[in-house]
Amino acid sequence: MSDLLDRLRDRGWRLTAQRRVVAEVLDGDHVHYTADEVHARAAGRLPEIARATVYNTLSELVAIGEVREVSTDGRAKRYDPNTRHTHQHLVCEKCGTIRDVHPQGDPVAALPEAERYGFAIQDAVVTYRGTCPDCARG
Amino acid sequence: MSDLLDRLRDRGWRLTAQRRVVAEVLDGDHVHYTADEVHARAAGRLPEIARATVYNTLSELVAIGEVREVSTDGRAKRYDPNTRHTHQHLVCEKCGTIRDVHPQGDPVAALPEAERYGFAIQDAVVTYRGTCPDCARG
DNA sequence: ATCCTACATTGGACTAAGTCCAAGTCAAGA
DNA sequence: TCTTGACTTGGACTTAGTCCAATGTAGGAT
Incomplete structure (x- = not known):
């Protein structure tokens, strides 16, 4: 800190x-x-x-x-505040809890040239949505 | 319609x-x-x-x-209104223009089991951010 | 150690986006 | 064509965030 x-x-x-x-x-x-x-x-x-x-x-x-x-x-x-290591987020649809996660590979690479419409792409933001264990039990 | x-x-x-x-x-x-x-x-x-x-x-x-x-x-x-074909979005940081895009592969598969924290994952929302050709010229 | 002043903070008014609700309206089945 | 429950209305309200003039203060200058 x-x-x-x-x-x-x-x-x-x-x-x-x-x-x-x-x-x-x-x-x-x-x-x-x-x-x-x-x-x-x-x-x-x-x-x-x-x-x-x-x-x-x-x-x-x-x-x-x-x-x-x-x-x-x-x-x-x-x-x-975690900007040191690039990461994405996993969000619980029910309670809104958020976890930092680190997917494999580069999501930007998954976008074919033909789908880029001439944009200069800087990055990709990925949000995984699901249900957390606590809410699944409830 | x-x-x-x-x-x-x-x-x-x-x-x-x-x-x-x-x-x-x-x-x-x-x-x-x-x-x-x-x-x-x-x-x-x-x-x-x-x-x-x-x-x-x-x-x-x-x-x-x-x-x-x-x-x-x-x-x-x-x-x-386009919910027939799953797609993601490409957004221009400058002017806010949005295009529908279709990346290859399944982003959910890129998240290792160890990074799922016991969540039942439903889907992944991907937003590509960049600069559109019009704004790049301007 | 104290003074200065440019930068920071304050609180309250204001805006944007969206929700809520009681009263009035109307689509469509009988 | 009548009836009724679903739909719409408009205005008040809430939430999230911005703006600004007046006030306070961190830290360099003396």
């Missing part, structure tokens, strides 16, 4: 208490909070933090590539 | 003027309108149609599998 703070400082970021707690909240594996969830957790440590600040900070983290924006369900966007 | 109306009638739908124009708007290839775009086009033919009716009709069409809901960008959902 402190390495993230270091990277931010290297970029000339002012290290405010607010940015610190947002960065702390976004620490860990399989973390995919919505902006409101980040705000709620950040407010646990720094009660007066404003929603606008959380949105600002998240947008900045996305802009510099430290956090990925994920919109799996057309509802609130989620923020994924 | 009238085959869609037939299928709806077979399901016991009341064929109102409103449902008719929504179905007509959603006719064609590479159609991916937002709810508001559907409403605007429908209102061209039936000026008094309410937004709520368009939302209702779209939800029903999605529920019975005649239309697919697509959320590529975390903004408004788009509605895709």
Whole structure:
């Protein structure tokens, strides 16, 4: 985590208490909070933090590539701090749980030239949809 | 298109003027309108149609599998009437244009058992992101 | 150690996308 | 043609997110 703070400082970021707690909240594996969830957790440590600040900070983290924006369900966007290793997502249709997964091969290679319509393709986002073990039991 | 109306009638739908124009708007290839775009086009033919009716009709069409809901960008959902042939989407990052594409192979097969976390996987949604020829020239 | 100031934060108003509901309308079967 | 339950309406409401003027402060300059 402190390495993230270091990277931010290297970029000339002012290290405010607010940015610190947002960065702390976004620490860990399989973390995919919505902006409101980040705000709620950040407010646990720094009660007066404003929603606008959380949105600002998240947008900045996305802009510099430290956090990925994920919109799996057309509802609130989620923020994924794991940008070190490229990965895709596995989502439970019932409860919305998200796991990071690593499929084999390159999905971009599966798209034939004739299907590219002259686009310069940058990447492919894959979302696996299914039912998690907990929901299957329920 | 009238085959869609037939299928709806077979399901016991009341064929109102409103449902008719929504179905007509959603006719064609590479159609991916937002709810508001559907409403605007429908209102061209039936000026008094309410937004709520368009939302209702779209939800029903999605529920019975005649239309697919697509959320590529975390903004408004788009509605895709092409559900006969499974396909994925190619999106231009700049202008938002969407094309239907047909990648080779089954993306679900690319996910190793060890990466499935006990989920029962139903399908995979793939979004190719890139820049379309028009935007590349601009 | 303190001062400055450009950058950051705040909170409240605003927008976009979508949902909900009570009252009115109408498609289609009897 | 009548009836009725399904459908539509429009406006209020919710959720997610953006914007902005006023205020605060991190960190370099002195």
